[in-house]
Each structure stands twice: as C-alpha cells, then as structure tokens.
Amino acid sequence: MSDNFLRRAEFLLSAHTLDQCPEDSGREVAFVGRSNAGKSSVINALTGKRGLARTSKTPGRTQLINFFILDAHRRLVDLPGFGFAKVPPSMQAHWFRTVNDYLQRRRSLAGLILIMDVRRNPGTEETQIPAWCEAVGLPVHVLLNKADKLSFGAGSRRLLAVRSTLEQHGCTVQLFSARDRSGLEEAAVVVQGWLAGDGNNGTAQKKNSPG
Secondary structure: OOOOHHHHOEEEEOOOOOHHOOOOOOOOEEEEEEEEEEEHHHHHHOOOOOOOOOOOOOOOOOHHHHHHHHOOEEEEEEEEOOOOOOOOOOHHHHHHHHHHHHHOOOOEEEEEEEEEEEOOOOOHHHHHHHHHHHOOOOOOOEEEEEEEHHHHHHHHHHHHHHHHHHHHHHHEEEEEOOOOOOOEEEEEEHHHHHHHHOOOOOHHHHHHHOO
C-alpha cells in the first residue's frame, strides 16, 4: 500500500460519553463489533502496530470509545464491543446509548467498519447497526474476520450468506484475517478512501437527521 497513512496512528484519548470525544471536525472511521470478533486485532493489523488497540483473552474489555490520531484532521475510533454475556446489563445499556448517539450525531464520522466472526451468523446488533447507518447515509464495510479458520470453500459460502443478509442496507462485505493478514489491502483501501474524502459519506444527510 503506497502512502499508508494508517501506520501513523497513535493513541489520542478515551471517552466514556459523547461529550468527552475530541472536537467533531475533520474525518474519522470507526470500528465496531461483537466483543469476541477480534476488533482490536483488526485495528492493529490495519495500522501495522501490534499493541495500538488493546487485545485481551477476556472479551468485553473495551468499554470506552478510544480515539487514535492519524494527523490533525483524521482519526480512527475503536467503539465498545457488544454482545458479550458476562458484561452487566447496565454496561450493555450504556453501550447501546453511547454507540447509538455516536452514530447518529458524530458529523466527522466518514464510515463504519463492522467486524464479525466469519463463523457466526449476524446477530441483532449486526443487523441493527447497518440499518441505523443506512438511515443517516453512513457507509458500512463489513469484515468477516478469522477467515483463516475456514477452508476457501467454506469461507466463500459464508461470504455469500452474510452478503445476502446485510447488503440490503447498502453494506459491502469481505473476508478478512487479522492473523494471516488476508484481505488487509482491500480493507485498508476502503478506510483510506473514506478518510481521504473519496465518495459520499452522507455527511449532509447526517446533519439533517434527528439526533
């Protein structure tokens, strides 16, 4: 990848609520997914920095919105993981409110990377999130992570199945593996394109949508 500015990523700050986030200007791409989908590993693979986003053997540790700065105008955002059974109901409710507010109100948000375990069927959140984003004109790219766990044929079948479920909301979907870095180039092109301002990120629609 030429001029891969994702490798400039450095930790900026963590926010518990939307009003603790950085100034809502410039462009940012957010990453969201179920707590055991490998979200932190995906961010680390895309940036080429193994320890940038924290990884843990205990899913559900990311309970804050974590911002990573690329330059004065561009950021990556690690949203709290969802759907892990051991997280208290109060934390699950906080996740829903926080992520919903962020997706609805954050004007600098240029696109969302939704990370799923390729071996799992889309759950409630994985179908709700694309619907939210479609309503505010925000593009979503789905990474079916852990593709290295499946054979080529099984992975291809899972890709077709998930596409048939989520593409109705305008999502794009690809296979990905943070472990063996397959699909890395394709995903990086999407993220870099959003951050560079390529295509319509729905900003005008978001500004006029209810918050």
